[in-house]
Amino acid sequence: MEPTGDLSARVLVEQILSTEPPMTPVTRSVSRQQNPSSIYRTRLSVKKADAQTPQNILRRSLKHKMRESISKTNLPPASKGRTVSLGLGNPNTRASSSMLLEGDTPRHILMNILQTEPIKSPVIHEGAAPVESQSSSADHSIATNSSIELSGLDLPDLTFGNARSVAKRLSRKRPRRTVNVSTFIKKLRKGEGENEEDSAQEDLSLSSSSTTSFSLKTPFENVQTDKKGLRRRVSQRRKTTKEGFGDAVNRMLLDHETSSLIQGEQGLCESTLAQDFSPKLSNLKKQELINEIIHSNTARYDTGDVPVGDFAVLETQDQSTVMASAIRSVMSIGAQTQPDGKGEVMQVSECQEEKNTTDCEAELETPESEEEDDKGEREEKAAVNPQTEEVVVTPSVEEDNMEEKSLVYSQTKADAATPTEDENATTTPEDEYHIEDDKVALVDSQTEEDATTPPEDEDNMEEEEMVMVDSQTKDDSTTPSEGEDATSPPEEEDNMEEEEMALVDSQTEEDATTPEDEDATTPPEDEDNMEEEEMAVVNSQTEEDSTTPSEGEDATTPPEEQDNMEEEEMAVVDSQTEEDSTTPSEGEDATTPPEEQDNMEEEGMAVVDSQTEEDAATPSNEDATTPSEGEDNMEEEEGTKLPTEDSAAVPSEEENALAARSQSKGKTDEEQELNQYIEHIDRQAHRFGGTFIIPVGEDDTTEPGLSEQDVAGKNSLRDSHSSIKVDSSDLESSGPHAPHPDSDPDESEAPPVEGAVPHEQDEWEEYDDEEENKEIPMKTPAFVREKRTFQMAYQVSPTAFNPQTSSNKSEAVPSVKPKRVRKPKSATVKNEVGLPKNYLMGVFRHFAKTKVSPDVYPVLKETMDKFFDRMAEDLETFALHAKRKTIEVEDVVLLLRRQGHVNDKVPVEVLIEKYLRMDQRRLLIPVATSGNIVIPKMKR
């Protein structure tokens, strides 16, 4: 309401009068009474109440005084109001405050008011003092005006007549006021006249500046120009005043008009300007001010903290309390800001990398093998053959089988189909059968079926087929349910003469063995199909198969097969069959193996025998057979465990025999087959129990043997075996198995060659056991390995059987196996914990000023890994050295120190401040949080 620039005593007085209870002599007591309660409120209320009459009186007096002042004083009229103030600045007025109760001049009035007002608060007191001093000095000149203004500032604080004006004054002149107050106080103490000038001068300067600036502007604007140092104090003051203001403001709001009116009245005098301003300001800016005050936003500087909370409270508070509240407010605000500042979201957005993988390949293989199987099937189907019917059956069966492991078989079959197109019709089905001998039973059945039809085809096939038929028929007889499969495979075997034959034989053998009975038939049948070598193989297989599943029957078939098998493979087959026969029916096997052995004389005959015997010895040796034949194919099927083994043995022999031929080709296949067989064998092993372990070992041996033993006759078996096993094991990641099988087959091979079938068997068994033992230790110690062993067993047989089996099958088999194994693997392999990629790269990027290519990440991760290793180790050492079981902060600090990051010069706190977020800082440093918190949070 006041003209900011015209804070003359008069103006101030007017304001006071308006706000305060009339300080006229009449109201003196009233004011006094009111003052203690609440300076501002009472004043305001009283003033308002009595504003009318006393103000009127005051006005008159003021007018009068103004005139007097004009006449008396020489104060340069800085503003209209100044004159009045000048007038007021009579020393008389100063001296006699009481006299000036009414105060001719506004100044006097002011003084009177101030003086009359009891000391309500130190602030007020100060205000009063400066006011008095101001009033005293007001007489002089502008300084007085300024002083009055200053005093007015004080007064408003006390009076809060016009909240806005007061606020304005406060805001404006706080900085000045502070100075003035101090000066005023000094003046008061020292004396009035002397320092007044100084103060007045000071005031002048300040006031002039303020006045000039305030002339037509809101008081707050000037505040901004004020010095910061001053602001500080002002803020303090404001607290008190604000609070009071708050109340006053509210009241003022109520009496908006009245106050304005009052102000208007007051403005009649020269101070009209001020008054005019004041009302205007008050009206216009009152609300602003009020709002500002209410919201404690009046500060033009960054108080930031002082909440204008308790107006009422502050009224009567001492400065100390006010300060405390201010501090509290600051703290609260600071606290608020703190969380805001550090309100980071601990988002663990980083997703840890999963570490799956591993066995995808196997899985992939299976689909591939399946596909191949399908292809093979289609091919076979395409080949319109009498056997196709069976083939159809078999494919169906195969498909069923294939899902699991048939892939291998399919592959093998496919392979078989491709090479021998002629026999594709028959062979392919057979191959398929072989391939899909996962479900050996099915295959066997198929073979059996095939046997019926294939026999027909076989006839067509003539040579091999003839033999095949025999085998098939035998197989048929042998394989009860799966006879169909058996037949088909045998037929297939017939069809597959050469290489395929060999494979087929192995397969058939395996097939026969897997379903045991059925497999026996099929492989034999297959062998039959495989004329030359294959034939022999088939025979052997069939023989073997027959031996294994149906001991008695097998014995018959194998011999027949053996007969058919004349060449190398034949012999091999025989041996295998013999072996097979030996295993299931040792007695019978004895017959067959010898026969087989007889047949097997060339290259791998002995080996085959051994193998066959071995296979026979161990039902799980089917894997060996399978590897030999259709490692690729056999692996999948479990059923043909024994047969697979046998077949594996046979194929191993065959492989050896075929070493020259298809080793190059068959190796891969063999390997696959081996793997498949191994898997197959493993599965079979499951069925048969732990006996598969042996074949697994065999597989292992065979696998490595593939490369090594391809040549050696004895080794042929081993090779095939090992190769098969190796493949299977490799597929199954059962590397350690390899050495075992090698040893085992070698051992097995050696003795059987000599012809002691039972001996062989024993040896075989022993070997198996040994293999088991060896394999077990060799194999992964984890239970994962255990599972692998089984798988390996499976693989061994298939691989042994079907070295030529399509890779798909082998893949299929391992793919199936890995599925089982993966879960435990994944469960176990959970120790790989790394920093999240995003986080790591983010931090690195942040520290690296230039761009960072994402290729860096693996290297970075590795580095961090090592780093963490070292760090953890060090920390652990430190903690243990301190006989503690938890890594403490001091441990880490020690590490930092050792690394050179922290010196005596560089305390840890520095680093903490530097690098950590607030929440962590808070953990570590009790007083790290901002602000002036008296009670720091304790660590932990």
Place this chain on the structure above:
Amino acid sequence: MLKKAPNLKKIVKSKTKSNINVRLTSEAMLEIITMLFLKNLAKEATAKSFEEKSATIKPRHVRAVTKKMLKKARG
């Protein structure tokens, strides 16, 4: 660096031989260490990349630097 290093505690615990715990506050300290290390690493890597006049940091830069840094951060 707005987020917490998520796995520090787990990492450290997984790497320690004996069964040892990590205090919560010290986990914060661990972050300091990792920060420092990464920072030095990054600094060196940038220097190295500058040597080769490339604006971006390539893995080979980092690799060449890590050995030295790891040695330095041994303690």
